[in-house]
């Protein structure tokens with residue numbers, strides 16, 4: 001084949017394939033909905049105008065001061081919900097609250113301090129919520145950290161596990177009666193398509209979790225996001241077994257969203273070209289938080305979720321149901337995680353160390 005005909009074939013190939021590339025990529029489960037440009041073939045599953053009037057509804061958002069949490073609160077407040085902003089840093093929480101109040105002077109907002117990496121803080125926060133609020137119509141487990149350098153929580157557990165999974169596990173346990181009492185209600189957990197990268201063995205015991213030699217920031221993030229899915233699936237089965245049918249618990253991947261989450265990305269890709277590429281994507285083709293937070297808002301308040309009793313589903317941008325990884329379907333591992341999480345909480349409540357060797361047996 002001469003050079004000219006090779007070029008002709010190549011350009012023909014590009015002309016035919018390139019327009020369909022987003023369509024092809026959007027069929028890969030891990031990529032679906034990841035970027036806005038992959039969304040052009042399918043309409044949004046939910047738009048801001050479809051948010052119902054939320055007067056009389058109380059909704060809690062963790063990590064409400066920044067990124068997706070902040071815009072989740074804005075959508076809810078704009079539609080008259082009373083919103084509890086659960087924030088680790090009160091100074092940042094106040095700035096966020098004031099910003100929303102400037103835009104919506106009548107917004108009903110409550111700022112409460114919550115550090116998910118500290119179980120005593122989770123307990124104190126949940127006690128305040130239980131005392132102060134008569135109902136909780138939706139619990140949005142949004143806060144998260146990603147690919148942090150090796151570090152331990154105040155309770156001595158690997159930080160990504162502690163914040164992304166165990167803190168939310170205990171928070172939900174403490175608030176579940178209120179959510180059930182408020183039914184029909186919802187619980188939403190923010191996972192990630194990053195869970196597709198989780199690999200066996202999974203790290204759950206203190207010995208595995210805290211082993212510095214085994215620590216891989218990206219793998220531990222992926223596993224913590226897989227644990228969000230296990231948590232939702234197990235919570236669903238436990239509610240069902242207890243005869244509770246009006247609490248709808250779903251899991252969300254918000255897409256690749258322009259937020260502060262990537263602040264530790266350099267721990268995985270280094271400071272060079274990998275980081276530059278990440279920043280380029282983040283600043284150009286990533287979702288904005290106002291649109292991307294609609295998937296969480298959909299799972300929390302959409303009439304469709306209540307009318308069709310949608311529960312234990314995985315949604316990706318924007319508010320479209322999709323499939324999770326094969327590992328996310330492993331019920332035995334979901335059971336194992338639940339049992340070990342219960343044991344961590346029992347040890348905490350008994351005033352024992354969480355890194356006690358009992359959990360390694």
Ligand SMILES: NC(=O)c1ccc[n+]([C@@H]2O[C@H](COP(=O)([O-])OP(=O)(O)OC[C@H]3O[C@@H](n4cnc5c(N)ncnc54)[C@H](OP(=O)(O)O)[C@@H]3O)[C@@H](O)[C@H]2O)c1
Pocket residue numbers: 062063064065066067068069086087088089092114115116117118141142143144145146163190191192193194253254255256257258259260261262
């Ligand atoms: N952005 C994405 O592309 C993406 C993709 C997939 C999944 N997600 C998930 O979406 C969720 C929201 O992330 P984001 O992108 O909006 O990130 P973000 O901009 O970094 O916001 C994270 C929020 O979590 C809070 N937080 C961190 N540690 C906490 C702790 N110990 N206790 C209480 N709150 C804590 C942060 O508070 P401070 O400001 O005080 O640190 C902040 O409010 C996360 O669960 C993340 O895994 C995001």
